Amino acid sequence: MKQPLENKDQSLFKYEANPQAIESESFRQIRECTNLDQFSRDEQQVVMRIVHSLGYPDVAEQVRFSKNACDAGRKALAGSHTILCDVEMVKQGVTKRMIETPPVCRLNDPKTVELAKSTGETRSMAALKLWDTELKGSVVLIGNAPTALFRLLEMIRAGAPKPALVIGMPVGFVGAAESKEALWEVHESLGIECITLLGKMGGSAVTSASCNALLRCNRNEYY
Numbered sequence: 001m002k003q004p005l006e007n008k009d010q011s012l013f014k015y016e017a018n019p020q021a022i023e024s025e026s027f028r029q030i031r032e033c034t035n036l037d038q039f040s041r042d043e044q045q046v047v048m049r050i051v052h053s054l055g056y057p058d059v060a061e062q063v064r065f066s067k068n069a070c071d072a073g074r075k076a077l078a079g080s081h082t083i084l085c086d087v088e089m090v091k092q093g094v095t096k097r098m099i100e101t102p103p104v105c106r107l108n109d110p111k112t113v114e115l116a117k118s119t120g121e122t123r124s125m126a127a128l129k130l131w132d133t134e135l136k137g138s139v140v141l142i143g144n145a146p147t148a149l150f151r152l153l154e155m156i157r158a159g160a161p162k163p164a165l166v167i168g169m170p171v172g173f174v175g176a177a178e179s180k181e182a183l184w185e186v187h188e189s190l191g192i193e194c195i196t197l198l199g200k201m202g203g204s205a206v207t208s209a210s211c212n213a214l215l216r217c218n219r220n221e222y223y
Contacts, residue, residue: 027223042070049209072193076164093208098215124148136161143207146175169202
């Protein structure tokens with residue numbers, strides 16, 4: 001009976017396996033190929049995380065920060081204010097070792113399911129009705145559902161408590177670009193700080209990565 005050939009090298013491919021080395025080299029390359037001159041130090045960290053998540057340096061041109069977005073977000077995160085997420089994927093993407101209280105997602109709450117059925121709207125919209133007591137001073141992460149971002153703006157305009165920061169980066173073809181444009185257009189009149197990524201690109205990964213960038217800034221972890 002033939003014995004299997006022994007693979008002395010134990011690897012068929014050459015690649016970097018050290019996580020710290022991978023991360024350091026990734027952000028070295030990102031700095032080299034991305035125009036970051038117009039951004040502050042903290043904003044650069046967010047933009048680089050977005051570029052890292054999408055693998056597309058030119059996306060930096062689409063990122064928008066309100067005047068005090070990073071400061072407001074960092075203070076809220078440092079104070080362990082609630083992190084509200086539109087979907088579970090965003091919630092799972094927030095680095096747990098950097099926070100004391102788990103992020104909150106109400107999408108699968110039974111009350112949300114019933115509300116959505118009774119109104120005929122998306123569950124992402126209905127879930128926001130359960131945010132009322134948690135919204136004030138929170139950090140809101142919307143990375144999947146444009147309808148959730150539209151509903152949030154409607155709620156704030158109607159007098160709902162204001163979050164400390166809205167990171168609004170839903171992805172898609174129906175309403176995604178429009179919801180982010182709306183956020184950018186009305187954030188000043190509504191009196192809210194925001195970070196957004198204009199256009200169709202976005203998603204759960206870039207949204208949670210943007211939050212993680214601010215958490216890292218609070219720990220003085222800069223690239």
